[in-house]
Every structure is written in structure tokens, then in C-alpha cells.
Amino acid sequence: MTKSASLTFGDKTVELPVRSPTAGPDVLDIRKLYGELDVFTYDPGFTSTASCDSSITYIDGDVGELLHRGYPIEQLAEQSCFLELCYLLLYGELPSPEEMDKFRTTVTRHTMVHEQMHNFFRGFRRDAHPMATMVGVVGAMSAFYHDSTDISDPWQREVAAFRLIAKLPTIAAMAYKYSIGQPFVYPRNDLDYASNFLHMCFSVPAETYEVNPILSKAMDRIMMLHADHEQNASTSTVRLAGSSGANPFACIAAGIACLWGPAHGGANQACLEMLREIGTVDRIPEYIEKAKNKDDPFRLMGFGHRVYKNFDPRAKVMKESADEVLELMGIHNNPTLQVAKELERIALEDDYFISKKLYPNVDFYSGIILDAMGFPTSMFTPIFALSRTVGWISQWKEMISDPALKIGRPRQLYTGPAKRDYVDLAKR
Numbered sequence: 001m002t003k004s005a006s007l008t009f010g011d012k013t014v015e016l017p018v019r020s021p022t023a024g025p026d027v028l029d030i031r032k033l034y035g036e037l038d039v040f041t042y043d044p045g046f047t048s049t050a051s052c053d054s055s056i057t058y059i060d061g062d063v064g065e066l067l068h069r070g071y072p073i074e075q076l077a078e079q080s081c082f083l084e085l086c087y088l089l090l091y092g093e094l095p096s097p098e099e100m101d102k103f104r105t106t107v108t109r110h111t112m113v114h115e116q117m118h119n120f121f122r123g124f125r126r127d128a129h130p131m132a133t134m135v136g137v138v139g140a141m142s143a144f145y146h147d148s149t150d151i152s153d154p155w156q157r158e159v160a161a162f163r164l165i166a167k168l169p170t171i172a173a174m175a176y177k178y179s180i181g182q183p184f185v186y187p188r189n190d191l192d193y194a195s196n197f198l199h200m201c202f203s204v205p206a207e208t209y210e211v212n213p214i215l216s217k218a219m220d221r222i223m224m225l226h227a228d229h230e231q232n233a234s235t236s237t238v239r240l241a242g243s244s245g246a247n248p249f250a251c252i253a254a255g256i257a258c259l260w261g262p263a264h265g266g267a268n269q270a271c272l273e274m275l276r277e278i279g280t281v282d283r284i285p286e287y288i289e290k291a292k293n294k295d296d297p298f299r300l301m302g303f304g305h306r307v308y309k310n311f312d313p314r315a316k317v318m319k320e321s322a323d324e325v326l327e328l329m330g331i332h333n334n335p336t337l338q339v340a341k342e343l344e345r346i347a348l349e350d351d352y353f354i355s356k357k358l359y360p361n362v363d364f365y366s367g368i369i370l371d372a373m374g375f376p377t378s379m380f381t382p383i384f385a386l387s388r389t390v391g392w393i394s395q396w397k398e399m400i401s402d403p404a405l406k407i408g409r410p411r412q413l414y415t416g417p418a419k420r421d422y423v424d425l426a427k428r
């Protein structure tokens with residue numbers, strides 16, 4: 001039986017169709033509301049609004065579940081790898097061995113950037129934040145790769161997706177090398193995706209650099225855990241930018257800009273900086289009180305999530321990886337780690353955090369791992385960005401191939417002055 005909901009406003013009633021998803025709550029289709037009742041809905045922050053159909057990722061925030069194309073993130077993180085997850089997000093199914101081989105080869109063959117891009121990088125100030133450089137360079141990809149910007153051509157869309165997934169690690173590593181004054185390191189096609197990224201970040205021409213397999217596995221996991229997260233702020237930004245027909249490189253640059261904010265991807269940098277600022281375990285109560293104080297804008301970074309009102313499932317996997325990496329690096333009594341562990345323990349027992357369902361999110365642990373690997377805090381968000389690129393481009397491709405695509409154009413509740421007449425300058 002098809003469900004519907006009736007809504008009465010004034011003397012008119014409208015019957016709204018109800019759509020049932022594969023999982024999650026039913027959705028009221030309000031598209032004819034304005035036409036029939038002459039009212040808008042009001043939902044700043046989109047807390048109750050589904051902005052699109054999507055078959056890529058599902059989150060159940062109450063139980064703390066994350067599924068990509070139906071597969072739980074815990075199983076993927078344990079048994080799969082980042083490139084296989086990329087295939088799954090892009091094409092909807094796990095690849096056969098032949099499909100995986102072909103996909104890996106294609107991505108690997110696109111890892112180098114246009115040589116002219118090296119000069120483009122050199123136009124930035126050395127002390128620029130790597131995210132600032134990335135927003136600029138990824139946006140500029142449409143100037144370097146304009147043969148894959150015709151969004152009406154499915155093949156060009158495919159090539160753009162490969163280029164973005166393959167080149168983002170190269171661009172992030174170049175942004176890092178540039179900021180520390182070291183030479184750019186070219187990608188190595190004999191290395192897997194995560195090892196290649198670590199090699200481009202940490203090797204120098206003067207020495208041989210062997211990538212440690214434990215670090216490479218941890219890097220691969222970090223990438224997997226950040227790969228997609230349905231209609232979050234940056235993904236919605238990519239979709240909104242793309243809805244006007246903008247090219248994929250411009251759209252992903254918009255996503256990177258949105259991700260940079262401390263309430264979103266910038267939280268991993270902000271979290272580690274906060275742990276360092278707290279400094280010692282005895283100062284934790286002071287910061288917990290600050291977080292609880294309504295008059296203080298301070299928030300515990302790495303805690304809370306718009307959708308998860310339970311443990312972020314990615315945080316659980318990330319915590320395991322943190323233990324492995326710290327063990328490998330021989331880091332046991334690091335003060336930042338001690339503060340993190342104690343802060344987590346206290347917050348999880350505190351009424352304020354319990355009642356508001358504020359649990360550690362993925363960013364609480366990722367910064368600890370990246371720090372142990374040797375990345376500066378400024379590289380945390382670029383690593384998130386390169387990992388999320390596959391999610392953004394999968395969502396963008398899904399949107400572009402939807403025949404019902406419409407430009408995204410929200411309405412507003414106008415609170416400005418009513419119509420009034422202009423007063424001549426001399427009379428004011």
C-alpha cells in the first residue's frame with residue numbers, strides 16, 4: 001500500500017506521498033507543497049531534510065552503524081582495502097579479481113600530475129596552509145585537465161573520477177613538501193596507494209625510504225574510514241556546486257573548502273591542538289567545565305556528531321589502529337596520548353556528555369595516529385580531503401547521471417525590511 005501524509009494549512013489540505021527507503025525513516029515528499037499550499041518548509045542545517053536519493057552510503061546514527069553499498073565499515077576496514085572500497089563506492093558492487101586489477105592499474109597510471117603544475121605550486125607562499133594550497137590546486141585541475149570537464153560525456157566523467165582519485169595523494173604530498181621546503185617526490189607505481197602516499201610525503205632524493213607495512217596499513221585504514229559519509233556538509237557542497245553543471249574539479253575544490261572548517265574535517269587538527277593545549281591530565285576537569293559552560297564557546301573537539309548519537313563506528317576501528325601504530329613507534333607515555341585517553345574516559349562518564357549523546361568521533365583518534373606517523377597537524381585535514389575525494393566524486397557521478405537532476409535552490413524565511421522607497425542622499 002502506498003503511504004501518504006495529509007497536511008492542512010489554512011483551508012487547504014494536501015496529500016503528501018511518503019517514500020520508504022531500503023533502511024532508515026520514511027521520507028515525506030514535499031515537492032508540491034509550495035505549489036499547492038503556498039508555504040515553504042523551514043529547516044536550517046537540514047536536520048530533518050533528505051536532499052536527494054542516494055544508494056551509496058547509509059548511516060544509522062542511533063545504533064552507530066555505517067554501511068557502504070550495504071557492507072558494514074568494520075568488515076571493509078578489516079578485510080578490504082582503500083582501492084577496493086573506491087571501486088565499491090563508484091560502481092556499487094565489489095569487483096571481480098580482473099575488475100580490481102584493471103581498476104588498480106588505471107588509478108596507478110594516473111598518479112602523476114601535469115609537469116606544469118609544479119610551477120603552479122611555486123606561486124604559493126611557502127608558509128601557506130596545505131589546505132589553502134589544495135583548494136587552489138584542485139580547482140586549477142580544470143585548467144590542466146580540460147579534456148575531462150564536459151559533464152554530459154560519461155567517458156569524460158569517468159576519466160575525471162580516475163584523475164581525482166589518483167592525483168589527490170600526489171597533490172596533498174606536494175602541498176606538504178612545498179610547505180617544508182623539500183623537493184617534490186614523484187609517485188611510484190610499484191607501491192600500493194597508501195604506501196605511495198607515505199613515500200611521496202616522507203622520502204627525500206638523498207636517501208632510500210622503505211615504507212613500514214604497519215604504517216601503510218594504518219594509512220590505508222584512515223583513508224577507508226574517511227572515504228564517504230553520505231550527505232555531510234562537504235558532500236552536500238559538492239552536490240550543490242555540481243547541480244549547476246559546474247565541472248567535477250571545481251566541485252571537489254568546493255568540497256575541500258567546506259571540509260576545512262573546524263566543525264567538519266578541520267576537527268582532526270583542532271582536536272590534536274586541543275589535546276596539546278590541555279597538556280597534562282590534571283587540567284582535563286578545567287576543560288570539561290569549559291565545554292559544559294553555555295557562555296563559553298569552547299567545545300571538546302573530536303566529540304559529538306550531527307548523525308551519530310552513539311559511538312562513531314569509525315572511531316572504534318581508528319582506536320585499534322592507534323594502538324597498533326603507537327606500539328610500533330614505541331610511544332607509550334606520550335603526554336598527548338595520556339590526555340586523550342583520560343579525556344575520553346572522563347567525558348564518557350560525565351552526565352553532560354551522556355545526556356547529549358556526545359561520543360568520540362573519528363577525528364578524536366585519527367590525529368593521534370597521524371601525529372605518531374610524523375605528519376604535522378596542518379596535514380591532517382588534507383589527508384581527510386584526499387580520502388573523501390572518492391566519496392565526493394561517487395556522489396557527484398550519481399547525481400549527474402540522475403535524469404531528475406535539478407539545480408539546488410533552497411528558499412528562505414525573509415526577515416529583512418518590508419518594501420520601502422529610496423530616499424535621496426541629501427535628504428538622509
Ligand code: ACO
Nearest residue numbers: 262263264265267291299300301302303304305306356361
Ligand atoms: N563539546 C561540548 N558540547 C557539545 C559538543 C562538544 N564537542 N558538541 C555538541 N555539544 C552540545 C551543544 O552545545 C548543544 O548543547 P545544547 O543542546 O545545550 O545547546 C548540544 O550538544 C547539541 O549540539 P549541536 O551543535 O546542536 O549539534 P550539531 O549536530 O549541530 O553539531 C558537531 C555536531 C558540529 C559535530 C558538534 O558536535 C561539534 O561542534 N563537535 C566538535 C567538532 C568536531 O569534532 N567535529 C567533527 C565532526 S565529525 C567529522 O566531520 C568527520
